């Protein structure tokens with residue numbers, strides 16, 4: 001629940017108010033692989049405008065999402081930047097119309113939708129992440145030569161000779 005009081009805006013078309021909200025999540029917000037975690041803050045820059053039909057809410061949301069790389073399973077963090085604009089109706093005409101509830105509006109659902117849409121479907125620690133070696137489980141990032149059947153590095157031969 002992220003309820004915002006809008007009593008001062010009701011029935012005053014043209015009136016504008018800006019408000020910053022810091023909301024602490026009570027449960028994870030995201031997908032199985034990446035989410036803004038419960039206990040972490042969502043920073044919301046909210047612009048509320050009174051219009052004839054209701055209240056127009058424009059929000060910019062920022063947060064840190066945490067999850068794991070879908071290739072190598074390293075922990076990753078992303079800065080989330082999401083935004084949405086919704087009209088809250090005094091007289092909603094269908095299920096898709098968000099209502100003004102007496103003297104407040106509820107931001108939670110459009111905010112969840114906007115944040116989830118902004119998250120990567122397959123998070124990566126880096127674009128070049130090579131995943132994990134199926135043979136030894138080592139991360140392959142920046143080690144494209146990693147190969148168990150390949151020729152032994154000639155530098156090791158030189159060391160062997162040096163020791164004998």
Ligand SMILES: [Zn+2]
Pocket residue numbers: 069070071072073074124125126129130131
């Ligand atoms: Zn990775």
Ligand SMILES: [Zn+2]
Pocket residue numbers: 133134135136137138146148
């Ligand atoms: Zn390996």
